[in-house]
Amino acid sequence: MSTLPDFRLMRPATASDAVRMRALHPSSRYLAGGTDLLPNMRRGLVATDVVIALGDVEELTGLHEEAGSLTIGVGVTLATLAANKLVQERLPALAQAAAGVAGPTHRISATLGGNLCLETRCRFYNQSEPWREANDYCMKLGSDTCRVASKSARCYAAFSGDLAPALMVLAAEVELLGPLGTRVLPIADFYREDGMAWLAMAPDELLVAVRVPLKNGWVSAYEKVRVRGSIDFPLAGVAVALRREGDALVGLRIALTGVSSRPESVSGLEAMAGHPLDDTALAIIARQVKLGTKAMETTLIEVPFRRRITPVLAKRLVERLWGMVGDNPIGPS
Ligand SMILES: Cc1cc2nc3c(=O)[nH]c(=O)nc-3n(C[C@H](O)[C@H](O)[C@H](O)COP(=O)(O)OP(=O)(O)OC[C@H]3O[C@@H](n4cnc5c(N)ncnc54)[C@H](O)[C@@H]3O)c2cc1C
Numbered sequence: 425m426s427t428l429p430d431f432r433l434m435r436p437a438t439a440s441d442a443v444r445m446r447a448l449h450p451s452s453r454y455l456a457g458g459t460d461l462l463p464n465m466r467r468g469l470v471a472t473d474v475v476i477a478l479g480d481v482e483e484l485t486g487l488h489e490e491a492g493s494l495t496i497g498v499g500v501t502l503a504t505l506a507a508n509k510l511v512q513e514r515l516p517a518l519a520q521a522a523a524g525v526a527g528p529t530h531r532i533s534a535t536l537g538g539n540l541c542l543e544t545r546c547r548f549y550n551q552s553e554p555w556r557e558a559n560d561y562c563m564k565l566g567s568d569t570c571r572v573a574s575k576s577a578r579c580y581a582a583f584s585g586d587l588a589p590a591l592m593v594l595a596a597e598v599e600l601l602g603p604l605g606t607r608v609l610p611i612a613d614f615y616r617e618d619g620m621a622w623l624a625m626a627p628d629e630l631l632v633a634v635r636v637p638l639k640n641g642w643v644s645a646y647e648k649v650r651v652r653g654s655i656d657f658p659l660a661g662v663a664v665a666l667r668r669e670g671d672a673l674v675g676l677r678i679a680l681t682g683v684s685s686r687p688e689s690v691s692g693l694e695a696m697a698g699h700p701l702d703d704t705a706l707a708i709i710a711r712q713v714k715l716g717t718k719a720m721e722t723t724l725i726e727v728p729f730r731r732r733i734t735p736v737l738a739k740r741l742v743e744r745l746w747g748m749v750g751d752n753p754i755g756p757s
């Protein structure tokens with residue numbers, strides 16, 4: 425097993441200090457729980473000689489309900505999110521996604537911010553240095569060829585975080601702090617479809633918080649498939665939020681993870697507004713989810729399985745939520 429390279433550790437007390445330190449050390453990296461960054465440094469995937477640890481920045485660790493929305497600091501751990509009563513009751517997709525990340529020991533350290541900024545993954549990249557060297561490396565690090573799509577000009581490494589799709593269907597926004605101040609954007613706009621540059625965050629910005637509206641009448645859920653029932657990253661994950669009034673579906677959002685270089689919002693679902701959840705609606709859902717599943721050979725599990733499983737998960741979740749709500753909406757009310 426390779427060892428962690430030497431680095432200088434900096435410990436800012438405030439978010440502004442962290443941003444200032446990053447500006448002074450452009451090749452530095454932020455460290456939150458370290459469950460993604462440290463293994464990647466040890467494997468030689470991330471090279472940095474300055475690490476800015478965010479653990480002492482108290483302003484990143486709050487959970488506040490205010491004016492109809494919940495603001496969650498990026499330093500909140502996944503264990504805390506999964507166990508929080510308000511999150512469980514009003515934003516179940518988020519609680520379920522947090523509860524399904526890795527294993528319990530990871531979730532004690534792993535944070536919301538680290539999960540949202542997680543590196544994209546590929547079976548040709550997330551390997552030891554000797555393995556990558558023996559296979560002549562790939563475009564993401566050390567060569568100019570993609571081993572998944574040899575003629576491709578871009579990397580297809582898959583974004584495999586569980587929380588982003590849940591936050592997308594919950595219509596969350598992210599808050600970023602940079603040297604020029606704060607900016608807020610919808611979480612879907614925080615991601616780009618490029619395995620080597622998947623975050624729409626400037627190098628000098630810090631992700632500070634996530635704001636989730638506590639909307640009336642919406643229910644939500646998250647489910648994923650993975651090789652083993654714990655520890656493993658999602659091969660495919662599906663989040664659904666829906667709103668039902670009587671026999672009509674008045675709102676439906678679906679987002680996917682693990683099947684593209686960014687978490688994908690499923691498009692083309694608006695046409696179902698006002699209609700019942702019948703076989704036609706379920707067929708449209710299956711078709712649109714399949715269209716949004718852009719899986720490439722980035723995992724050891726074959727692409728056809730990942731293309732087939734996302735519509736199955738989506739239909740199952742939609743039917744479960746539809747039946748759960750009935751004429752009497754529960755969940756976010
Ligand atoms: C065995 C194993 C299994 C795993 N299984 C899963 C899984 O099932 N699902 C899943 O989603 N993840 C999984 N992970 C990945 C990881 O553990 C989690 O995604 C975790 O939430 C990362 O959070 P962290 O706080 O540890 O991030 P860190 O490792 O500290 O950081 C991750 C990245 O985010 C950056 N970063 C952190 N905070 C900020 C910030 N505020 N602003 C800007 N950049 C920031 C860091 O610089 C780094 O690049 C797994 C990891 C391992 C090792």
Ligand code: SF4
Nearest residue numbers: 546562570571579580
């Ligand atoms: S998709 Fe291609 S370039 Fe990207 S990590 Fe995999 S092999 Fe490398």
